[in-house]
Amino acid sequence: MNEVKWLESAVFYEIYPQSFKDSNGDGIGDFNGIIEKLDYIKDLGCTAIWMNPCFDSPFLDAGYDVRDYYKAAPRYGTNDDMKRLFDEVHKRGMHILLDLVPGHTSWEHEWFRQSCKAAPNPYTDRYIWTDNTWEAPEGMNALIGISERVGACGVNFFSHQPALNYGYYRPHKPWQQSTDSPGAKATLEAMKDIMRFWLKAGCDGFRVDMAHSLVKQDEDSKGTIALWQDVRAFLDREFPDAAMVSEWGEPDKSLQGGFHMDFLLHFGPSHYNDLFRCEHPFFGGGGDASEFVKAYTANRDKSGGKGLMCIPSGNHDMTRLAKYIHGGRRKIAFAFLLSMPGAPFIYYGDEIGMRYVEGLYSVEGGYERTGSRSPMQWDDTANAGFGSSPADKLYIPLDPSPDRPTVKAAQADKNSLLNEIRKLTAIRAAHPALQSRGDIEFVYCVKNEYPLAYTRTGDGEKILVVLNPSDREVSFPFAQALGDAIYTYGDHAVRSDGKVTVKPQSAGWYRVADA
Numbered sequence: 001m002n003e004v005k006w007l008e009s010a011v012f013y014e015i016y017p018q019s020f021k022d023s024n025g026d027g028i029g030d031f032n033g034i035i036e037k038l039d040y041i042k043d044l045g046c047t048a049i050w051m052n053p054c055f056d057s058p059f060l061d062a063g064y065d066v067r068d069y070y071k072a073a074p075r076y077g078t079n080d081d082m083k084r085l086f087d088e089v090h091k092r093g094m095h096i097l098l099d100l101v102p103g104h105t106s107w108e109h110e111w112f113r114q115s116c117k118a119a120p121n122p123y124t125d126r127y128i129w130t131d132n133t134w135e136a137p138e139g140m141n142a143l144i145g146i147s148e149r150v151g152a153c154g155v156n157f158f159s160h161q162p163a164l165n166y167g168y169y170r171p172h173k174p175w176q177q178s179t180d181s182p183g184a185k186a187t188l189e190a191m192k193d194i195m196r197f198w199l200k201a202g203c204d205g206f207r208v209d210m211a212h213s214l215v216k217q218d219e220d221s222k223g224t225i226a227l228w229q230d231v232r233a234f235l236d237r238e239f240p241d242a243a244m245v246s247e248w249g250e251p252d253k254s255l256q257g258g259f260h261m262d263f264l265l266h267f268g269p270s271h272y273n274d275l276f277r278c279e280h281p282f283f284g285g286g287g288d289a290s291e292f293v294k295a296y297t298a299n300r301d302k303s304g305g306k307g308l309m310c311i312p313s314g315n316h317d318m319t320r321l322a323k324y325i326h327g328g329r330r331k332i333a334f335a336f337l338l339s340m341p342g343a344p345f346i347y348y349g350d351e352i353g354m355r356y357v358e359g360l361y362s363v364e365g366g367y368e369r370t371g372s373r374s375p376m377q378w379d380d381t382a383n384a385g386f387g388s389s390p391a392d393k394l395y396i397p398l399d400p401s402p403d404r405p406t407v408k409a410a411q412a413d414k415n416s417l418l419n420e421i422r423k424l425t426a427i428r429a430a431h432p433a434l435q436s437r438g439d440i441e442f443v444y445c446v447k448n449e450y451p452l453a454y455t456r457t458g459d460g461e462k463i464l465v466v467l468n469p470s471d472r473e474v475s476f477p478f479a480q481a482l483g484d485a486i487y488t489y490g491d492h493a494v495r496s497d498g499k500v501t502v503k504p505q506s507a508g509w510y511r512v513a514d515a
C-alpha cells in the first residue's frame with residue numbers, strides 16, 4: 001500500500017456543508033460558501049478537509065441516504081462547483097476527503113426501485129433481500145411490505161436506508177449470498193466506479209461511513225477486511241495516492257483492510273468519551289484517562305503501530321465538546337488533540353467553542369445530533385454571518401444565546417481558543433515528533449489521577465506533553481531533564497528531585513534531552 005505523505009502532517013477540519021457558509025441566501029450552506037472560507041481554515045492551521053456527504057439525496061439522514069452518487073446535491077451547487085472547490089483546496093496546498101457511504105443508499109435510489117421489482121433485473125441482488133416477506137434478515141431491521149417482489153429487505157441504519165449486498169461471510173440460508181456471488185461482486189464494482197468518478201474529479205480520498213458493516217454475519221470482520229483489501233488493490237492500481245479513513249473504531253481490523261487511518265469514536269470500546277463526554281470527563285478536570293490510555297495502547301499494539309488512529313474534537317454525531325469542557329480546559333483538551341499521533345480532526349465551530357444548541361426539533365434525521373449541527377457563527381451581523389436568508393429559513397436555528405461565540409470575536413481576542421489552536425497547529429507543523437507518525441510513550445497515567453503525560457518522538461526530537469486540567473498542583477516521576485518549552489498554557493512545569501510538578505489547569509510541550 002502506498003503511504004500518503006500528506007497524511008503525516010495533516011490536521012483535518014470537518015465541514016458539515018449544510019451549516020458552514022451559505023453564499024446564496026437560501027438558508028443552507030453550499031460549495032461556494034466553503035470556498036469563501038478556505039483561507040480561514042488554512043489560517044487555523046488545518047491542511048485537509050473532510051466534507052460530509054454532499055450528493056443528491058432526499059436528506060432523511062442529512063445526506064447519508066444517497067439517491068445519486070454521481071450528482072452533487074443541487075442545494076450545494078453543481079458537480080462543476082464541487083470540482084472548483086477541489087481546485088481551490090489544492091491551490092492552497094490542502095487536501096479534501098469526500099464522505100463515501102458504501103453500506104446503504106436512500107430508498108429513493110434508482111437501484112433500490114429496480115431491486116423492488118418482481119421481474120429479475122441487474123439490481124435484483126444489489127441489496128440484502130430474504131425470500132420471504134415475513135422474514136427479516138437475522139440481526140437487522142428490515143423493510144417489509146414495500147415491494148412487488150417477495151421478500152424483506154435489510155436496512156443498515158434508519159428504515160429508509162436499505163443495506164447494499166456485499167454478501168455473507170458464511171451464508172447458510174438460500175437467500176444469503178456469498179461475498180463472491182455475482183450480485184455481491186457487482187455491488188462492490190459499482191462502489192469502485194463511484195470512487196473512480198470522484199477521484200478523477202479531483203478529490204483526495206474518502207472518509208468511509210460504517211466501513212465495518214459491509215459483509216454480513218462476519219464476526220471477526222474477515223470478509224469485510226478482505227473486501228477493503230480488494231478496494232485498496234484497485235486504488236493502488238489506479239489511484240495510489242488516494243487516502244482512506246474509516247469510520248470503524250477497530251484499527252487492528254480497518255488498518256489490515258488497507259485504510260490509512262481509523263477513527264477512535266464515541267461508540268465501541270475506545271473510552272474516547274471518558275475524555276470529553278461523560279459525567280466526569282478527564283478534560284473537565286475530575287475524571288479518568290487511564291481506561292482510554294489502556295484501550296489506545298492495546299489498539300496501537302494490535303495494529304503493530306503501522307497505521308494511524310485519529311481522534312476528533314467532535315463530529316456531527318456527537319454532542320459538542322463545549323457542553324462538557326469549559327473555559328481554559330478546552331485549550332488543554334486541544335493541547336492533547338493536537339499532540340497525539342494520527343491526524344487530528346477539528347469539527348467546524350469547535351475551534352470557537354460553539355455550543356450544543358439545546359431543545360431543537362430534529363432536522364433531517366439529526367434527532368439529538370441536531371444541536372451539534374447548527375449554522376457556523378462567523379460574526380455579529382444577521383444570522384451570525386452564516387448567510388443572508390430570513391432567519392426562519394435557516395436549515396437549523398442558530399444558537400440563540402446573546403453571548404454566542406463568533407469567529408470575529410475570537411480572532412480579535414488574543415487569548416481565545418481559536419488563537420490558541422492556531423498556535424498549537426503551527427507548533428505541531430514545525431515538529432514531526434508531534435505529527436501523525438511520531439512515536440508515543442505514556443509516561444504517567446494513573447487511574448483517577450492527574451496529570452496525563454506522554455512523550456512524542458520523531459526526527460531526532462523527543463517532546464514531553466503534560467496535561468493537567470485538574471484544579472490541583474500535581475507531580476509525577478520523570479528521570480530526564482526538561483529542555484525548553486515549545487508550548488505552555490498556564491504555568492510552566494518545574495522539575496526537581498526526579499519529579500515534574502505542574503500547576504492547576506496547565507498544559508505544556510517540553511523538549512526532552514535524551515538520557
Ligand code: NOJ
Nearest residue numbers: 061064157209210316317
Ligand atoms: C454514521 C454517520 O456519521 C451518521 O451521521 C449516519 O447517520 C450513519 N453513519 C448512517 O449512515
